Amino acid sequence: MNTNENTILDKPMTSKDLVTDQDVRWCPGCGDYSILKQVQTVLPELGLKREEIVFISGIGCSSRFPYYMETFGMHSIHGRATAIASGLKASRPELSVWIITGDGDALSIGGNHFIHLLRRNFDVNILLFNNQIYGLTKGQYSPTSEEGKITKSTPFGSLDHPFNPLALSMGADATFVARSMDRDPVHLKEMLRRTHKHKGASFLEIYQNCNVFNDGAFFIYTDKETKKLETLMVEHGKPLIFGDKNEKGIRLDGYAPVIVDLADGNSTNDLWIHDEKDRLKAEILTRFFDNPIHENHMPRVFGVIYSEDRPCYEEMLVNQIADTISKRGNGNLDALLKGKESWVIS
Amino acid sequence: MAEKKELLEEVTIRFAGDSGDGMQLTGMQFTNTTALFGNDLSTFPDYPAEIRAPQGTLAGVSGFQIHFGSIDIHTPGDECDVLVAMNAAALKANIRLLKQGGIIIANIDGFDTKNLRLSGYGEENNPLTNGTLEKYHLYQFDITKLTRNSLAESGLTTKEIDRSKNMFILGFIYWMYNRPIENSINFLNEKFSKKQDILDSNIKVLKAGYHFGETTETFMTRYDVKKAKMVPGAYRNIMGNQATAYAMIAASQKAGVNLFYGTYPITPASDILHELSKQKVFGVKTFQAEDEIAAICSAIGASFGGSFGTTASSGPGIALKTEAMGLAVNLELPLLIINVQRGGPSTGLPTKTEQSDLLQAIYGRNGEAPIPVIAASSPGDCFGAAYEACRIALEHMTPVILLTDGYIANGAEPWQYPTAESLPPIHVQFEKPKTNAEEKFLPYKRDEKLSRPWAIPGTKGLEHRIGGLEKQHETGNISYDPENHEFMVKMRAAKVDKIADYIPLQKLDSGNEKAKVLVLGWGSTYGSIKTGLIQARAEGCDVSHAHLRHVFPFPKNLESILKNFDTVLIPEMNNGQLIKLIRDQFLIPAIGLNKIKGLPFNASEIKDKVVELSK
Numbered sequence: 001m002n003t004n005e006n007t008i009l010d011k012p013m014t015s016k017d018l019v020t021d022q023d024v025r026w027c028p029g030c031g032d033y034s035i036l037k038q039v040q041t042v043l044p045e046l047g048l049k050r051e052e053i054v055f056i057s058g059i060g061c062s063s064r065f066p067y068y069m070e071t072f073g074m075h076s077i078h079g080r081a082t083a084i085a086s087g088l089k090a091s092r093p094e095l096s097v098w099i100i101t102g103d104g105d106a107l108s109i110g111g112n113h114f115i116h117l118l119r120r121n122f123d124v125n126i127l128l129f130n131n132q133i134y135g136l137t138k139g140q141y142s143p144t145s146e147e148g149k150i151t152k153s154t155p156f157g158s159l160d161h162p163f164n165p166l167a168l169s170m171g172a173d174a175t176f177v178a179r180s181m182d183r184d185p186v187h188l189k190e191m192l193r194r195t196h197k198h199k200g201a202s203f204l205e206i207y208q209n210c211n212v213f214n215d216g217a218f219f220i221y222t223d224k225e226t227k228k229l230e231t232l233m234v235e236h237g238k239p240l241i242f243g244d245k246n247e248k249g250i251r252l253d254g255y256a257p258v259i260v261d262l263a264d265g266n267s268t269n270d271l272w273i274h275d276e277k278d279r280l281k282a283e284i285l286t287r288f289f290d291n292p293i294h295e296n297h298m299p300r301v302f303g304v305i306y307s308e309d310r311p312c313y314e315e316m317l318v319n320q321i322a323d324t325i326s327k328r329g330n331g332n333l334d335a336l337l338k339g340k341e342s343w344v345i346s
Numbered sequence: 347m348a349e350k351k352e353l354l355e356e357v358t359i360r361f362a363g364d365s366g367d368g369m370q371l372t373g374m375q376f377t378n379t380t381a382l383f384g385n386d387l388s389t390f391p392d393y394p395a396e397i398r399a400p401q402g403t404l405a406g407v408s409g410f411q412i413h414f415g416s417i418d419i420h421t422p423g424d425e426c427d428v429l430v431a432m433n434a435a436a437l438k439a440n441i442r443l444l445k446q447g448g449i450i451i452a453n454i455d456g457f458d459t460k461n462l463r464l465s466g467y468g469e470e471n472n473p474l475t476n477g478t479l480e481k482y483h484l485y486q487f488d489i490t491k492l493t494r495n496s497l498a499e500s501g502l503t504t505k506e507i508d509r510s511k512n513m514f515i516l517g518f519i520y521w522m523y524n525r526p527i528e529n530s531i532n533f534l535n536e537k538f539s540k541k542q543d544i545l546d547s548n549i550k551v552l553k554a555g556y557h558f559g560e561t562t563e564t565f566m567t568r569y570d571v572k573k574a575k576m577v578p579g580a581y582r583n584i585m586g587n588q589a590t591a592y593a594m595i596a597a598s599q600k601a602g603v604n605l606f607y608g609t610y611p612i613t614p615a616s617d618i619l620h621e622l623s624k625q626k627v628f629g630v631k632t633f634q635a636e637d638e639i640a641a642i643c644s645a646i647g648a649s650f651g652g653s654f655g656t657t658a659s660s661g662p663g664i665a666l667k668t669e670a671m672g673l674a675v676n677l678e679l680p681l682l683i684i685n686v687q688r689g690g691p692s693t694g695l696p697t698k699t700e701q702s703d704l705l706q707a708i709y710g711r712n713g714e715a716p717i718p719v720i721a722a723s724s725p726g727d728c729f730g731a732a733y734e735a736c737r738i739a740l741e742h743m744t745p746v747i748l749l750t751d752g753y754i755a756n757g758a759e760p761w762q763y764p765t766a767e768s769l770p771p772i773h774v775q776f777e778k779p780k781t782n783a784e785e786k787f788l789p790y791k792r793d794e795k796l797s798r799p800w801a802i803p804g805t806k807g808l809e810h811r812i813g814g815l816e817k818q819h820e821t822g823n824i825s826y827d828p829e830n831h832e833f834m835v836k837m838r839a840a841k842v843d844k845i846a847d848y849i850p851l852q853k854l855d856s857g858n859e860k861a862k863v864l865v866l867g868w869g870s871t872y873g874s875i876k877t878g879l880i881q882a883r884a885e886g887c888d889v890s891h892a893h894l895r896h897v898f899p900f901p902k903n904l905e906s907i908l909k910n911f912d913t914v915l916i917p918e919m920n921n922g923q924l925i926k927l928i929r930d931q932f933l934i935p936a937i938g939l940n941k942i943k944g945l946p947f948n949a950s951e952i953k954d955k956v957v958e959l960s961k
Contacts, residue, residue, distance in 0.1 A: 050809060051806050052803070067813075071809050085647060087648040090631055090633055094804070325629075333596055336595065339583075341382055341582060345581060
């Protein structure tokens, strides 16, 4: 194989140029294949040069991702992709840095770096492949597994209350919060574009099916049968509508979301209009997190839930240095070594 | 005024007081002035881990020792000639360090009933009055009261006034040792430039202390310590952590690579961060990470991007960085890891010194993960050692560990500073873009040093993936092949061993090439050994001294040096670590001398052992 030819000759990048000569080693039927494909499809549209793109991952099934992308990449250690990407971005702000992580990698062993990256707002893209299970270690529950989960390590059911990744990221003052799924390529591609477009730490949670250890965890959101009733696809400036025939809407009663039936004479004018810039409402949307087995549960939200402009860490770091140099001039090594007080012995 | 002047070759003063009494600042001021005056010197700050332990207690005593003279000075002094005791606890904690016949300068106000009780002397048992200090020269005056009197008109509160009493003692000691006060006035002008009333009062008290010496009848003797005969050259005073930070900047400038420093605050390493964060004019990027792991990982990310990633910590933090250090071994990227050692294990003795992380540095990782180790021997040598560590990391594409310790990191000495031009060059070459599509880039193809290319993102045609999984030779692709794994393990070891071809041969620091005893040291024991051996030779011992900067790999000629001596003595501030390496590699019956008290060796301890072995 040689996929290098095109870019080296300065032809526009194609999806094919992003395929490496390494065999993809995920289990057949894994949701990761779809995510890889969508990323390879979207990247050439973004106007980037291939050598400017870096994928950094931690440990886990999803973290093999960089090996399959013909860009720069690092498959690092468990939970630390976010920390490594922070240093890379601080040192090379012009690069397009993508972090590939999973529910265990980002929210368990790497939870600390994840929240700190968000608050600092490095301009990176975080793709969290959430399959609510530990796949690489062969089937223990994860920090996003539902309560009572029966797994190899919890034969009598898990006791842990799960993380709500989007609410967590809002709590860490993330500037971009979105959710998509492996089985909706159109939506996923759009979310990847938005993730890239946002300047700042962009957090995209992707529901990803692990067909070996947790098959069907998200079927209720991805299957044709139930998808329209159980998912709420939000778009900026549009009313919150869902249901098989778009017959349901969501209205805000104070801070309480209420599902209304549009067939009952409720007007779409009274519905909650999605505003990505509205932090308070975004926080309510991230709390649409009920277990769907409960009656009267809210639908799960997909799309860009929150987006905010805030200066990026690496930009401020560069500016602070430039500012200091413009005021004091470039550093002089001899002056530094000599210091303010020195003497000569002859 | 019956003033007498006495000429001394060397003096050791220990300033001791409550943590809040400003003894560190007083000591540093006296140090700077003394350095500028032209004495050789060595200092030892000795302070508690608690920021403000209860006032008046032994736990709260903070000390600063300075040894200066007109002769060569290599240690902060085994015993003091002068002890400044700002309160009873300071006296109680330090009296054992004072020579018989030494001078005590005591602040009477610090010996009231409360202080006597808290210090453990007991309210009825005032050492200033009960005769127990007869074998010393005791000078006592009420520094608190004298300070308050001199600022009676200042309009400051009593609390603010009392804070400047350290200036009184500083002024007094300046008078006693015939030093000018102008240097400290300049310092105060800068420090309090925005607080005129505090500035005025501090200068007033400093002068009051000096004049008190001139006018008081209590004191009879002033001392002169002439300039030292030092090697001709340009000098400045420097602290170890400061020297380390300067070396990192110098190395990045000489190599033409941006410096990135990712760290998490920890005693006694934090001053490196404080120093580097000031140096933005050199483009230094400092990053105070959320934890030790993020600190080293951010540095690895920076190095991947083509900056020089560096990090520092002390023992507990280094333990946390261990996994990432293994990653750096596999990635084969430049990385500097500084361990400013302190007493361990666990949290151990945060503000006390120790050399007990040597084996951790050499062996403390999972798998076969060799990392070169460099050790600094004095505050000034932190510069040379750190610069060498940076050079090896950048030229050999490897993580490097630099070991210093709390003693030299916080200690100060006159330093013959280099010019930028005189520093050895550091050669760094990023891999060039590939324009020929036929030629596949091999990220793990090695050069004559067995190093791989530094291929940074943004370079056309060099797209590649690296990671913690075992890699195939040359291609860097994941490989679980048994033969390849063994090959790569041995390759990584050979690459580090090969560094021995690019470092200086070991030299003797003093003594003959063949002698009865060789003292082999590493790190901060340098000054104690050097001084101890001068004393031992005066007693007729045939002894030489070699001091290791390169601890792993060893210089190539080390074995041949060791074979020239009947006995090899290895003093260490640990339970015997270098000695294990020496015995293991060279199969010689080296003898250990170990001190694990959180304190540096006294020169006399080294001398006594050498004398014993010479019999």
